[in-house]
Amino acid sequence: MVSKRNGRFSPSRCARSGDAVHAGVVVTLLLVVWCAQALEVSVGKVPLVEAMNGSTVLLPCIYSSCFGILNLKFNWHYNDNGSMIKLCEGVIPKDVMDPRVEVFHKRVEFVGCSKDSNISILLYNVTFEDEGEYTCFAKNPKEKDRNHSATFTLYVVDELKVVDNTLTTIIMSVVGGVIGLVIVVMITKAVVLFILKRSAEKNKECLVSSGQDNTENGLKTAKADNKATPKA
Numbered sequence: 001m002v003s004k005r006n007g008r009f010s011p012s013r014c015a016r017s018g019d020a021v022h023a024g025v026v027v028t029l030l031l032v033v034w035c036a037q038a039l040e041v042s043v044g045k046v047p048l049v050e051a052m053n054g055s056t057v058l059l060p061c062i063y064s065s066c067f068g069i070l071n072l073k074f075n076w077h078y079n080d081n082g083s084m085i086k087l088c089e090g091v092i093p094k095d096v097m098d099p100r101v102e103v104f105h106k107r108v109e110f111v112g113c114s115k116d117s118n119i120s121i122l123l124y125n126v127t128f129e130d131e132g133e134y135t136c137f138a139k140n141p142k143e144k145d146r147n148h149s150a151t152f153t154l155y156v157v158d159e160l161k162v163v164d165n166t167l168t169t170i171i172m173s174v175v176g177g178v179i180g181l182v183i184v185v186m187i188t189k190a191v192v193l194f195i196l197k198r199s200a201e202k203n204k205e206c207l208v209s210s211g212q213d214n215t216e217n218g219l220k221t222a223k224a225d226n227k228a229t230p231k232a
């Protein structure tokens with residue numbers, strides 16, 4: 001029961017096929033809803049990389065499946081102006097078994113590892129012609145051979161550009177300066193208003209106290225009022 005609950009409430013925890021078979025219909029349905037994307041292929045958060053010509057670049061790709069893997073077929077394609085060129089292909093017989101891989105490109109090496117669900121490749125001695133889209137396909141026969149793919153874009157540059165932060169720094173300085181100026185202006189305004197108010201009060205009090213000598217009784221209440229209102 002506990003394990004079923006875990007399976008139900010934590011989407012990150014993948015249920016294995018065995019669980020699904022043994023679990024009740026409701027649980028299975030829930031799993032099916034979750035695992036609508038049963039096999040997922042991903043090339044990482046930032047699906048592009050800049051590489052210097054002549055360098056070696058990693059084209060990352062990982063998969064994950066809620067149903068488990070059985071004869072997962074995968075391949076890498078390079079999109080050369082519309083025509084897809086197959087770089088490598090392989091089959092992963094079972095979840096953690098090493099894949100059988102065939103490579104069709106001189107400068108490509110498969111560096112994946114089934115234990116990490118990793119089907120990344122390395123591309124050696126990058127040339128400018130290598131620039132473009134690299135697609136990682138995967139197909140799990142366990143889920144009706146649906147195709148899954150993720151695309152990775154490679155840019156080849158002559159020299160890695162030093163990230164230019166100057167503009168950002170300038171913008172941040174200007175924004176910071178403006179905010180600082182606004183704060184200074186507001187504080188100055190508040191202080192000036194406060195001083196003006198205080199001096200106005202003083203003037204009133206002076207008037208009142210100067211009048212006090214003449215008609216003491218009549219002004220006592222007025223003075224009290226004066227004191228009460230500004231303090232409130």
Ligand SMILES: *[C@@H]1O[C@H](CO)[C@@H](O)[C@H](O)[C@H]1NC(C)=O
Nearest residue numbers: 052053054055126157158159
């Ligand atoms: C990169 O390309 C430039 C221009 O074609 C060339 O001069 C340079 O030698 C190349 N660098 C490497 C490491 O291949």
Ligand SMILES: *[C@@H]1O[C@H](CO)[C@@H](O)[C@H](O)[C@H]1NC(C)=O
Nearest residue numbers: 079080081082083129131132
């Ligand atoms: C890409 O294909 C288009 C037409 O399909 C063609 O006009 C163009 O020259 C091609 N570019 C390269 C770099 O091969």
Ligand SMILES: *[C@@H]1O[C@H](CO)[C@@H](O)[C@H](O)[C@H]1NC(C)=O
Nearest residue numbers: 054106107108123124125126
């Ligand atoms: C990459 O280039 C170096 C030097 O040019 C060469 O020795 C090496 O064999 C090349 N690697 C591949 C995989 O082509």
Ligand SMILES: *[C@@H]1O[C@H](CO)[C@@H](O)[C@H](O)[C@H]1NC(C)=O
Nearest residue numbers: 058060062111112116118120
């Ligand atoms: C995949 O394997 C390669 C080579 O071992 C490694 O460099 C890369 O970091 C791995 N990627 C992930 C997402 O684990």
Ligand SMILES: *[C@@H]1O[C@H](CO)[C@@H](O)[C@H](O)[C@H]1NC(C)=O
Nearest residue numbers: 075137138139145146147148
């Ligand atoms: C799946 O990908 C293969 C190429 O790897 C292609 O031949 C096939 O038509 C694709 N199927 C679907 C349903 O997209």
